[in-house]
Amino acid sequence: MRQAFYDRLEEIARCDRNVHVLTANLGFKFFDRIRSTCPEQFLDVGVAEANMISLAAGMTVCGKNVYCYSIIPFLTMRAYEQIRIDICYHNLNVKLVGMGAGFTYGLEGYTHFGIEDIALMRAMPGMHIVAPDTVENAVKIAELSHTYPFPLYIRLGRAGIHSEKRRPSINRIGEASVLSEGNDLALIANGNMVPVCDAVAKRLRREGIGVTLVNLHTIKPFDHVTVQQCAVLHPMIVTAEEHSIVGGLGSAVAEVLAETSYKGKFARIGIPEQLDAGVIGHADHLWDHYGLSAERIYHRIKELLRSLSIREDESVVQSQICRSST
Amino acid sequence: MEIDFKNYESLAKTARRQVLDIICRTKGPHIGSSFSCVDLLVVLYFRTLRAKPEDSQNPQRDRFIFSKGHASPALYAVLFERGFLSHKDMEGFAVNGGTLQQHPDCNPRCGIEFSTGSLGHGLSVGAGMAYALRKDGNPARVFVMMSDGELNEGSTWEAVLFAAHHKLENLVLVIDYNRMQALGFTSDTLELDPLAQKFAAFNWASATIDGHSFPEIVDAYDRLPFSREKPSVIVADTVKGKGVSFMENKLQWHYCCPGEEDYVLACKELEL
Numbered sequence: 001m002r003q004a005f006y007d008r009l010e011e012i013a014r015c016d017r018n019v020h021v022l023t024a025n026l027g028f029k030f031f032d033r034i035r036s037t038c039p040e041q042f043l044d045v046g047v048a049e050a051n052m053i054s055l056a057a058g059m060t061v062c063g064k065n066v067y068c069y070s071i072i073p074f075l076t077m078r079a080y081e082q083i084r085i086d087i088c089y090h091n092l093n094v095k096l097v098g099m100g101a102g103f104t105y106g107l108e109g110y111t112h113f114g115i116e117d118i119a120l121m122r123a124m125p126g127m128h129i130v131a132p133d134t135v136e137n138a139v140k141i142a143e144l145s146h147t148y149p150f151p152l153y154i155r156l157g158r159a160g161i162h163s164e165k166r167r168p169s170i171n172r173i174g175e176a177s178v179l180s181e182g183n184d185l186a187l188i189a190n191g192n193m194v195p196v197c198d199a200v201a202k203r204l205r206r207e208g209i210g211v212t213l214v215n216l217h218t219i220k221p222f223d224h225v226t227v228q229q230c231a232v233l234h235p236m237i238v239t240a241e242e243h244s245i246v247g248g249l250g251s252a253v254a255e256v257l258a259e260t261s262y263k264g265k266f267a268r269i270g271i272p273e274q275l276d277a278g279v280i281g282h283a284d285h286l287w288d289h290y291g292l293s294a295e296r297i298y299h300r301i302k303e304l305l306r307s308l309s310i311r312e313d314e315s316v317v318q319s320q321i322c323r324s325s326t
Numbered sequence: 327m328e329i330d331f332k333n334y335e336s337l338a339k340t341a342r343r344q345v346l347d348i349i350c351r352t353k354g355p356h357i358g359s360s361f362s363c364v365d366l367l368v369v370l371y372f373r374t375l376r377a378k379p380e381d382s383q384n385p386q387r388d389r390f391i392f393s394k395g396h397a398s399p400a401l402y403a404v405l406f407e408r409g410f411l412s413h414k415d416m417e418g419f420a421v422n423g424g425t426l427q428q429h430p431d432c433n434p435r436c437g438i439e440f441s442t443g444s445l446g447h448g449l450s451v452g453a454g455m456a457y458a459l460r461k462d463g464n465p466a467r468v469f470v471m472m473s474d475g476e477l478n479e480g481s482t483w484e485a486v487l488f489a490a491h492h493k494l495e496n497l498v499l500v501i502d503y504n505r506m507q508a509l510g511f512t513s514d515t516l517e518l519d520p521l522a523q524k525f526a527a528f529n530w531a532s533a534t535i536d537g538h539s540f541p542e543i544v545d546a547y548d549r550l551p552f553s554r555e556k557p558s559v560i561v562a563d564t565v566k567g568k569g570v571s572f573m574e575n576k577l578q579w580h581y582c583c584p585g586e587e588d589y590v591l592a593c594k595e596l597e598l
Contacts (some may be wrong), residue, residue: 040461046491051450051484058454061440063462082481086451090432210516 001138002030002099002156002236008142009067010034013041016065022056023069024049027099053079056094057086065146066094071105072098072114072155076121087151088126094152095145096220097193100240101131101157101191102271106282114155115271118219119247121153129219130173131155133194137217140168149174157192157242158271158283169215176223184209185301190216190249193240193269196287198293200301209305219252227256236265236308240297242287245270265308269297331540336598337407338368342569344403344416345598350589354419354428358579362504363471365538366562367404370469370500374547379409382435386466388437389455393448394473394502395429401438401551402426410437448472449499453489456497456557465523467550471500475507478516490529493555499530501559502537503588504566506577525559537562570595 006021010033012017021034025047035042045052056066067160068075075098076083098114099207101311122127128150132138138156145152152173169177179194179199189197194215201211202249214226230237237257239250250268257266264288271290279289287293345360370390377387392401402419405411411426417437418425430444440451452470459466476482488495503521505512512518522532531553535542543562552558566580567573570592573584584592 043457045488046484048481048484049489050481051453051488054447054450054481054485055454055457055488058440058451058456059458060454062455062458062464064458081444082447082450085441086447089441 001132001135001158002027004135005097005138005142005156006030007033008093010037010141012142012146013038017041018063019065019146020059021067021068021069022052024052025073026070026074049074049079050082050326053082053094053096054086057082057090059090060092060094061090067097067145069097069099071112072100072117073112074263076114076117076153080120083127083151088124090221091126092147092151095148096151096153096157098153098183099156101155103283103286104158104192106286107280109280110206110275113242115242116247117153117155118241118243118249119251121219122220122247122252124151127151127153128173128221129153129155130217131191131219132170132217133156133157133191133215134166134168136166136168137170141173144170144173150297154270155191160174174218174221174223176226177215177217179213179215181212183234184210184236186212186214186234187240187301188214188216188227188230188237188253189248190219192242193282193292196294196297197240197290203294203298205299216249216253219249222252222256227253228260231257231260231262231264234264236267236304237262238267238269238304240269240292242292243270244273246273265304268299268305269300328543329544331544334365334368334372334540337372338365339402339569339596339598341368341403341566343593344406345399345526346570346584346589346592346596348399348402348419348443350584353583354420355581355583356396356399356428357582357584358506358576359394359397359473359502359504360403360459361568361570361573362398362516362537362564362566363394363502364404364469364500364569365501365540366392366500366543366564367400368407369540369543369547370471371408373544374550375469376466379437379439382410382437386464388467388469389452389459390437390469390471391440391442391448391452391455392430392438393442393445393452393470393476395444396423397473397502398426398428398430401430405437406476408437409496445476446481447486448476449482449485449489452497452499453485453492456489456494457492459531460496462495467498469498469500471502473507474501474503474505474512474518477501477518477521478507489557493553494557495553495555497557498550499557501561502564503561504564504568504581506566506575508580510577521560522559524559526578529556530559530573531556532559532561533565534561537564538568
């Protein structure tokens with residue numbers, strides 16, 4: 001995903017000499033093309049994220065179109081106040097490209113996990129946030145970001161499971177993509193969780209359960225309309241994200257549902273606020289441990305569906321009791 | 327042409343009086359930090375900086391970032407004298423619904439190139455500007471004025487490394503070295519000396535001057551850049567509260583606002 005993103009960006013940079021790509025000394029090999037074809041537009045600032053963000057702000061006010069790259073926690077957290085003041089307060093269209101959504105860096109451990117970043121970036125006034133799910137969509141975001149006029153945080157993960165020939169499903173930043181439609185539940189996901197939920201939805205459909213699958217790739221500006229439509233059409237909504245359960249996609253959807261007085265069943269699937277001590281492994285292992293694998297999400301949804309039908313049965317019984325007592 | 331140092335002196339005195347007035351009117355903080363950098367600002371705006379209020383959007387103007395944003399009264403006073411700010415702007419300093427807050431908000435038309443207030447950002451932003459301007463072959467220079475307290479910030483040193491590595495000859499750092507920060511002397515908080523040598527070791531070209539001597543300030547600014555292919559730093563030895571004898575080198579004037587009696591006494595010392 002990252003390679004495809006930077007390859008496309010390299011093509012853009014070749015045509016637009018105003019594009020500059022900054023990295024805080026990370027991205028071994030990924031920048032080889034841009035370094036060879038556009039060396040004047042590539043800048044490794046060293047292991048200095050705070051400085052990188054402020055440099056980008058200074059370059060932008062002098063007319064440059066700047067992308068900043070690092071691993072998610074270093075990019076978004078080490079330089080948080082620089083992002084707040086130098087980028088967002090000045091409303092500069094700097095692009096922050098973070099690698100390592102969720103558990104992407106698996107065995108590297110907690111220091112490298114990107115699991116609180118969306119909550120932090122959501123709180124940042126004026127920051128827009130997009131999390132592509134596939135290679136094709138990452139390439140599409142590289143294209144769309146080039147002329148994007150606002151501060152933009154691009155959250156990259158491992159994905160890369162589709163061939164480059166598949167068409168991107170993202171049309172526009174800020175507009176969710178409805179990937180499939182069904183009547184029983186809406187499954188809203190982003191980033192790495194979209195292909196996982198796609199597998200879950202297929203399995204549920206084979207059992208006759210109708211699933212609407214939404215790729216809510218842009219967390220800000222938030223596509224309220226699509227979420228509201230899901231609320232109108234489905235008795236159950238489940239969100240899935242490779243991010244802390246606090247403050248991410250699930251929280252954003254919950255805010256909309258609460259304000260529209262959604263009466264259906266709602267559940268958030270995500271990473272618990274505190275990780276379990278001593279649990280280490282590749283992303284797949286961690287997904288399974290924390291309930292983010294297709295298998296675990298499938299069972300969670302089945303459980304939710306069961307509780308929903310029990311609740312429905314109960315309410316039928318309840319209404320019968322009410323009727324008989326009057 | 328002979329330099330009219332007397333003019334700088336009177337500009338500085340008027341600016342200090344303006345600082346005193348707006349701070350006392352609004353009961354605001356940071357009079358000491360404002361007074362220490364007035365002389366450096368006066369020469370910068372009236373001699374050195376290639377930036378004019380009537381041509382404030384010129385892409386080739388020199389940029390100035392006032393990184394020690396808490397001392398904004400000094401910046402506003404000099405911008406007012408230089409014609410970047412109006413009477414109305416000054417009347418709106420630090421009042422509800424006013425124009426100028428206590429930490430400067432970005433407004434290039436008024437000569438404020440970037441918002442500051444959180445310490446340790448200015449040099450990085452300035453380095454980014456200098457880097458971009460040089461890429462475009464733009465002859466503009468970037469000046470950053472910083473307090474000594476900001477040298478405690480790690481991000482400042484990231485920028486110091488960057489500017490030297492990239493040989494940002496068009497970047498000038500002016501340090502208002504009044505040797506006092508929020509809770510005490512710099513030497514009791516985090517020792518900065520030997521400061522100029524630190525910069526020299528980081529491959530900057532430096533000059534140490536008396537930050538209240540107009541001949542020394544003029545000489546330093548006129549000699550910029552100090553060296554080919556190096557960023558320049560002016561370590562300006564200054565006095566916190568400079569210009570009003572009872573405020574000089576007194577920590578209380580980092581935060582406290584002069585009372586009525588102090589105000590009368592200070593006005594006398596700032597008479598032209």
